Amino acid sequence: MIAWMTWTLPTAIFFITIGCILFCMTVYEVRSPCVERKGFLPIATTRGDRLFIGLLVSAYIHLLFLGLSDMSLWIPLGISVVWVAIALRWG
Amino acid sequence: MIKTENNKAWFLVLPVFLLVAFSAVIPLMTVVNYSVQDILDPNTAFFVGAEWYREVLRDPRLHDSLLRQFIYSFSVLAIEIPLGIGVALMMPTKGRMASLCLILLAIPLLIPWNVVGTIWQIFGRADIGLMGWALNSLGVDYNYAANPGDAWATVLLMDVWHWTSLVALLCYSGLRAIPEAFYQAAEIDRASRWAVFRYIQLPRLKSVLVIAVLLRFMDSFMIYTEPFVLTGGGPGSSTTFLSQTLVTMAIGQFDIGPAAAFSLIYFLIVLLVSWLFFTTITHMDKSK
Numbered sequence: 001m002i003a004w005m006t007w008t009l010p011t012a013i014f015f016i017t018i019g020c021i022l023f024c025m026t027v028y029e030v031r032s033p034c035v036e037r038k039g040f041l042p043i044a045t046t047r048g049d050r051l052f053i054g055l056l057v058s059a060y061i062h063l064l065f066l067g068l069s070d071m072s073l074w075i076p077l078g079i080s081v082v083w084v085a086i087a088l089r090w091g
Numbered sequence: 092m093i094k095t096e097n098n099k100a101w102f103l104v105l106p107v108f109l110l111v112a113f114s115a116v117i118p119l120m121t122v123v124n125y126s127v128q129d130i131l132d133p134n135t136a137f138f139v140g141a142e143w144y145r146e147v148l149r150d151p152r153l154h155d156s157l158l159r160q161f162i163y164s165f166s167v168l169a170i171e172i173p174l175g176i177g178v179a180l181m182m183p184t185k186g187r188m189a190s191l192c193l194i195l196l197a198i199p200l201l202i203p204w205n206v207v208g209t210i211w212q213i214f215g216r217a218d219i220g221l222m223g224w225a226l227n228s229l230g231v232d233y234n235y236a237a238n239p240g241d242a243w244a245t246v247l248l249m250d251v252w253h254w255t256s257l258v259a260l261l262c263y264s265g266l267r268a269i270p271e272a273f274y275q276a277a278e279i280d281r282a283s284r285w286a287v288f289r290y291i292q293l294p295r296l297k298s299v300l301v302i303a304v305l306l307r308f309m310d311s312f313m314i315y316t317e318p319f320v321l322t323g324g325g326p327g328s329s330t331t332f333l334s335q336t337l338v339t340m341a342i343g344q345f346d347i348g349p350a351a352a353f354s355l356i357y358f359l360i361v362l363l364v365s366w367l368f369f370t371t372i373t374h375m376d377k378s379k
Contacts (some may be wrong), residue, residue: 005121006136008126015120043374056366059359066141066150073141
């Protein structure tokens with residue numbers, strides 16, 4: 001049934017990671033509902049907003065590296081992980 | 092903390108969740124899978140990593156398409172939003188004329204995209220089209236099939252003709268929702284027509300304008316059928332927008348991998364710009 005989707009190991013890991021993040025955020029939200037707050041981002045955000053901004057900026061960090069350099073993708077991945085953590089904590 | 096008493100409501104959301112999964116999430120996953128592989132036939136695919144992304148991001152043809160697309164979308168917004176507000180302000184508020192105006196404004200919205208393209212293709216021709224013939228008779232050297240400037244003007248005019256009604260109808264509904272007391276208060280204060288618009292009507296139109304800007308941006312950013320029917324992307328590639336470049340790549344050349352990578356980049360651009368519009372407009376209220 002899923003053969004036509006031509007799954008690869010990296011894309012499977014990617015989607016499993018996204019799924020795990022969403023699941024953990026849902027559990028966290030149910031256990032401890034968040035309130036909107038203002039951090040270093042220019043707008044007041046909820047936890048979900050900060051995750052969305054974190055992931056969207058991460059996607060653009062990857063595109064920037066791909067478009068402008070031939071460096072390994074591990075570098076933008078590392079930067080993205082740090083960025084998402086900072087955005088979630090202080091954003 | 093308020094505790095949730097009944098979680099049965101989640102089951103009611105389940106059909107929508109399944110529908111979205113089948114119609115959006117699974118195709119999106121498939122596109123991500125295609126974007127990292129070189130697909131030769133349904134049974135032969137090779138993993139190429141981020142190669143297609145590199146190729147697409149460095150392709151000057153796509154850079155040109157993207158630039159054209161942004162110019163087109165922002166031109167559409169710059170024309171249709173003020174024009175739509177203006178039309179809504181000038182429309183009669185009650186009586187038969189109001190109904191007639193609403194019907195007339197709704198007509199362009201009911202016409203399918205390919206028919207709109209065909210109408211304007213004929214309308215703009217110098218030999219059999221009224222607009223083309225009239226312009227040439229007036230001494231204007233108009234030919235949308237040969238001159239890129241004319242092609243752009245025609246594609247923009249076609250979009251304005253087709254979609255300004257949507258903005259006008261949304262604004263009209265927003266204007267009708269403003270209570271009469273606001274206008275009475277403005278009259279007591281002897282507010283000018285401009286002051287009424289600036290401090291009463293425009294702020295009360297904000298929510299419908301958010302919807303209008305988002306709808307028109309997303310629609311114009313993925314425009315395909317109308318310019319394809321009207322100009323076929325020409326002359327040269329002057330009216331070839333992103334979706335047409337994508338279709339040529341995916342179906343014309345059958346480059347599934349690069350087309351999938353391009354689709355995802357396209358999706359990310361739409362997502363970012365729409366989110367920026369939405370956030371900027373919705374947070375303007377909160378910051379006041």
